[in-house]
Amino acid sequence: MVKRGREFLHTPGPTNIPDRILNAMHRPAMDFASPVFAEMAAKLFEDLKDVFQTSSEVFLYTSSGHGGWEGTFVNCFSPGDTVLLPEIGRFGRVWGDMAERLGLKVRRVPGSWRPPIAPAVIEDVLSKDKAHEIKGVLAVHVETATGAISDMPAIRRAMDAANHPALLICDAIASFACVPLPMRDWGIDVVIAASQKGLMLPPGLGICAVSEKALAASFESRSQMEYFSWPQRLKTESYSRFCGTAPEHLVFGLVESLAMLREEGWPQVFKRHTRLATAVRKTVEAWGQAGALEHNIVVPEARADSLTVVRTPEGMNADIIRATARETFSVAMGGSLGDLAGRVFRIGHMGDLNEPMVIGALGGIEAALRVCQVPIGQGGVGAAIDYLAETAES
Numbered sequence: 001m002v003k004r005g006r007e008f009l010h011t012p013g014p015t016n017i018p019d020r021i022l023n024a025m026h027r028p029a030m031d032f033a034s035p036v037f038a039e040m041a042a043k044l045f046e047d048l049k050d051v052f053q054t055s056s057e058v059f060l061y062t063s064s065g066h067g068g069w070e071g072t073f074v075n076c077f078s079p080g081d082t083v084l085l086p087e088i089g090r091f092g093r094v095w096g097d098m099a100e101r102l103g104l105k106v107r108r109v110p111g112s113w114r115p116p117i118a119p120a121v122i123e124d125v126l127s128k129d130k131a132h133e134i135k136g137v138l139a140v141h142v143e144t145a146t147g148a149i150s151d152m153p154a155i156r157r158a159m160d161a162a163n164h165p166a167l168l169i170c171d172a173i174a175s176f177a178c179v180p181l182p183m184r185d186w187g188i189d190v191v192i193a194a195s196q197k198g199l200m201l202p203p204g205l206g207i208c209a210v211s212e213k214a215l216a217a218s219f220e221s222r223s224q225m226e227y228f229s230w231p232q233r234l235k236t237e238s239y240s241r242f243c244g245t246a247p248e249h250l251v252f253g254l255v256e257s258l259a260m261l262r263e264e265g266w267p268q269v270f271k272r273h274t275r276l277a278t279a280v281r282k283t284v285e286a287w288g289q290a291g292a293l294e295h296n297i298v299v300p301e302a303r304a305d306s307l308t309v310v311r312t313p314e315g316m317n318a319d320i321i322r323a324t325a326r327e328t329f330s331v332a333m334g335g336s337l338g339d340l341a342g343r344v345f346r347i348g349h350m351g352d353l354n355e356p357m358v359i360g361a362l363g364g365i366e367a368a369l370r371v372c373q374v375p376i377g378q379g380g381v382g383a384a385i386d387y388l389a390e391t392a393e394s
C-alpha cells in the first residue's frame with residue numbers, strides 16, 4: 001500500500017526536525033579550521049553555557065546520548081567508585097549497566113516502574129554512608145520508558161539534608177528543552193542531553209553540561225579516557241574541542257535550533273510542552289473511562305510533559321496497538337521496554353509540535369484502538385480538543 005502524506009512522528013526520540021533546521025543544515029561542508037567555523041563554534045559553546053545555565057563548561061560529543069553517559073562516567077569517577085542509582089525504569093537500568101561495565105560499583109535502589117524517584121530514599125541511603133563511599137547520585141529526570149518525571153530540586157535537597165558530597169548527575173536526555181532545568185540553581189553537577197529530542201535535531205550529538213565541581217573531578221579521574229576526556233577538550237586548539245573533525249552540520253543545526261528556541265522564548269517553549277502534554281493526558285483519561293487503559297504514572301504531578309505512557313490491561317499486547325497505529329494510521333509511537341514489555345505504548349510529545357499535530361496523532365491512535373477492539377470511553381480525542389479550545393490564547 002502506498003502511503004501518502006506525512007507519517008506523524010511521536011516516538012520519544014528522534015523527534016520532528018523543523019524545516020528551518022533542515023534548511024540550515026542543507027549547505028556544503030566547510031573547512032573546520034577556518035576562522036568562520038572557529039568563530040561559529042566558539043560562540044556556540046558560549047551560548048550553550050547560558051542555555052544550560054552551567055557554572056562551567058559544556059562538551060559536545062559526536063555520539064548518541066550514550067556518549068554523554070559514558071563521558072560523564074569516565075570523567076567524574078574512577079574504576080571502583082560507587083554510585084547510587086534509584087532505578088525507576090529501563091533507561092536508568094541500562095545506564096547502571098554501563099557504569100558497571102566501566103568498572104563502577106552501582107548501588108541500585110530498585111523500584112516499581114511507575115513512580116518517580118523518591119528523594120527520601122536517597123536521603124536515607126546517603127545519611128548512612130558516613131564514609132562517603134558514594135561518589136555520585138544518578139538521576140534520570142524524565143524516565144522515557146515509564147513516563148515519570150522526577151523532582152530534581154527535591155533530590156538536591158535530600159542530598160543536602162544528608163550533608164553528602166556526592167556529585168548529582170542528571171540524565172536529561174528526554175527533558176532538556178522540554179521542561180525547565182536550571183542546573184546551577186538546582187545544584188546539578190552534570191546535565192546529559194542529546195540532539196534528537198527537545199532540541200529537534202537529528203541524532204548525533206551527546207551533550208554534557210558540567211559544574212565546576214564535576215569539571216574538577218575530571219582532572220582527578222583515574223579512568224582510561226581519551227576521546228571522552230574533558231581536560232583534553234579544554235586544550236587551546238579549537239580542533240581539540242571536538243577531539244577531531246567537528247560535526248559541522250549538527251553544529252549548523254544546533255545554532256538554528258537555539259535561535260528558534262530563543263525566538264519562541266524559553267518560558268513559552270515549556271508552556272507549550274505542558275499544554276500539549278495536558279491535552280494528551282485528557283484524552284488518555286477519556287479513553288480510560290471504559291476501564292481498559294490507564295496512565296502508567298499514577299500520581300498526576302509525576303507525569304512528564306515530554307511523553308505519555310499508556311498502560312494496557314494484562315493480556316492485551318500494547319505492541320499490537322503500536323504497530324496498528326503506525327502501519328494503518330501513520331502514527332509512530334514508542335514501544336514497550338524492559339519490564340513493561342507488551343504492557344505500554346508511549347506517545348512522544350516533545351520538540352517541534354503544535355495543536356493539530358497532537359490532535360491528529362491522538363485521532364490516529366484512537367482509530368487504532370478501535371481497530372484493535374480496545375474498550376475506550378466516549379470523548380477521546382474530543383477531550384484534547386475541548387482542553388485546547390478552552391485554553392487557547394487569542
Ligand SMILES: *Cc1c(COP(=O)(O)O)cnc(C)c1O
Nearest residue numbers: 013064065066091144173174194
Ligand atoms: C533517549 C534516551 C536515552 C538514550 O539516548 P540515545 O541518544 O539513544 O543514546 C537515554 N536516556 C533517556 C532518558 C532517553 O530518553
